[in-house]
Amino acid sequence: MIMSNSKIWLSSPHMGGNEQQFVQEAFDTNWVAPLGPNVAGFEEDLEQFLGESVHIAALSSGTAAIHLGLILLGVTAGDEVICQSFTFSASANPILYQGATPVFVDSEPDTWNICPKALEEAITSRIAKGKKPKVIIGVHLYGMPFKVDEITAVAEKYGIPLLEDSAEALGSTYQGKPCGTFGALAALSFNGNKIITTSGGGALVAHTKQEKEKAVFLATQARDNAPHYQHSSIGYNYRLSNICAGIGRGQMEVLDNHIALRRGMHDFYVDLFKDVEGVTVFNEPTADYHSNHWLSAITVDPLQTGGKTREHLRLALEAGNIESRPLWKPMHLQPIFEKYPYYGGNVSAQLFEDGLCLPSGSNLTDAERQRIATVIETFFEK
Numbered sequence: 001m002i003m004s005n006s007k008i009w010l011s012s013p014h015m016g017g018n019e020q021q022f023v024q025e026a027f028d029t030n031w032v033a034p035l036g037p038n039v040a041g042f043e044e045d046l047e048q049f050l051g052e053s054v055h056i057a058a059l060s061s062g063t064a065a066i067h068l069g070l071i072l073l074g075v076t077a078g079d080e081v082i083c084q085s086f087t088f089s090a091s092a093n094p095i096l097y098q099g100a101t102p103v104f105v106d107s108e109p110d111t112w113n114i115c116p117k118a119l120e121e122a123i124t125s126r127i128a129k130g131k132k133p134k135v136i137i138g139v140h141l142y143g144m145p146f147k148v149d150e151i152t153a154v155a156e157k158y159g160i161p162l163l164e165d166s167a168e169a170l171g172s173t174y175q176g177k178p179c180g181t182f183g184a185l186a187a188l189s190f191n192g193n194k195i196i197t198t199s200g201g202g203a204l205v206a207h208t209k210q211e212k213e214k215a216v217f218l219a220t221q222a223r224d225n226a227p228h229y230q231h232s233s234i235g236y237n238y239r240l241s242n243i244c245a246g247i248g249r250g251q252m253e254v255l256d257n258h259i260a261l262r263r264g265m266h267d268f269y270v271d272l273f274k275d276v277e278g279v280t281v282f283n284e285p286t287a288d289y290h291s292n293h294w295l296s297a298i299t300v301d302p303l304q305t306g307g308k309t310r311e312h313l314r315l316a317l318e319a320g321n322i323e324s325r326p327l328w329k330p331m332h333l334q335p336i337f338e339k340y341p342y343y344g345g346n347v348s349a350q351l352f353e354d355g356l357c358l359p360s361g362s363n364l365t366d367a368e369r370q371r372i373a374t375v376i377e378t379f380f381e382k
């Protein structure tokens with residue numbers, strides 16, 4: 001038998017089966033528009049999934065959700081917004097869309113997310129400099145909830161609203177409560193590489209009907225109530241299309257299954273690396289945390305592996321036509337963001353140095369897992 005050597009991706013779309021039926025319905029009824037029954041149905045599915053009586057506005061991307069979240073929380077030009085440094089640039093870019101200034105904060109080593117101590121230091125320092133930050137953006141990276149109790153306590157102490165970037169954490173929980181329901185507002189993403197996809201899409205999670213309506217208003221060009229086109233605020237074209245929402249409705253039917261399969265990939269790596277000295281699989285710090293394990297990640301300590309680094313491993317996987325990727329490069333080290341204030345130490349910088357994301361898709365086959373295991377076992381001479 002010839003072994004297939006087709007590319008193994010980090011995270012690729014995984015269709016459940018009924019997506020095309022919802023898309024076909026949209027064609028049959030001519031709802032080929034950024035509104036329609038699939039948009040409403042997808043929003044209801046997400047509201048049911050998250051519970052906590054949330055109100056969902058389906059949008060064209062997670063980035064759009066973060067942008068509208070900042071607008072709803074009152075961020076305007078000249079404001080300062082605190083943002084977790086260790087993240088994807090889409091968490092921070094919308095701060096600049098608003099003409100505001102990002103203030104970056106380091107991570108702590110348990111969840112790899114925003115550090116409560118560095119966060120408080122940043123807030124008190126900015127207040128001392130004369131400006132109280134307007135919003136705090138915390139991220140549940142790779143599906144791991146941030147330290148919800150500590151972070152919300154700091155946010156409440158200083159009366160600063162929390163915007164949760166839950167783009168990677170649909171289905172993750174902290175103390176049994178879903179990520180995306182802790183902040184004043186939250187953003188979800190359904191990009192092609194996320195745990196479910198609409199090919200491209202996102203959503204804003206709100207806690208009142210009014211907030212949702214405001215988001216939808218801004219996302220549909222901020223059209224005032226008049227027979228002609230009348231505008232009294234800046235609008236955006238950020239609504240999700242009814243076609244994409246149809247894919248989302250099909251994906252919602254298999255979300256629980258995708259979470260179980262992603263968590264299964266994590267267990268696969270825990271088992272694979274259990275005897276490899278110097279490799280640590282990123283894991284929930286306590287039973288309070290339940291990650292969807294969107295991406296499985298490891299850190300490699302070359303002092304304990306006889307000099308083997310995560311980059312050596314990445315190249316070995318690449319030679320086997322297997323995609324892996326270094327962890328997010330922190331925003332405070334990015335050319336576009338390095339001139340902005342930063343608070344913390346080198347936790348996120350070190351994670352970037354030592355960390356690697358491994359293929360984590362819910363659609364990986366036993367044969368693909370075997371290929372991954374063979375490369376890794378050979379590399380570490382297990």
Ligand SMILES: *Cc1c(COP(=O)(O)O)cnc(C)c1O
Binds near residue numbers: 060
């Ligand atoms: C994917 C992602 C986003 C952006 O979502 P899009 O739908 O791609 O715009 C924002 N933040 C994080 C942490 C993400 O992973």
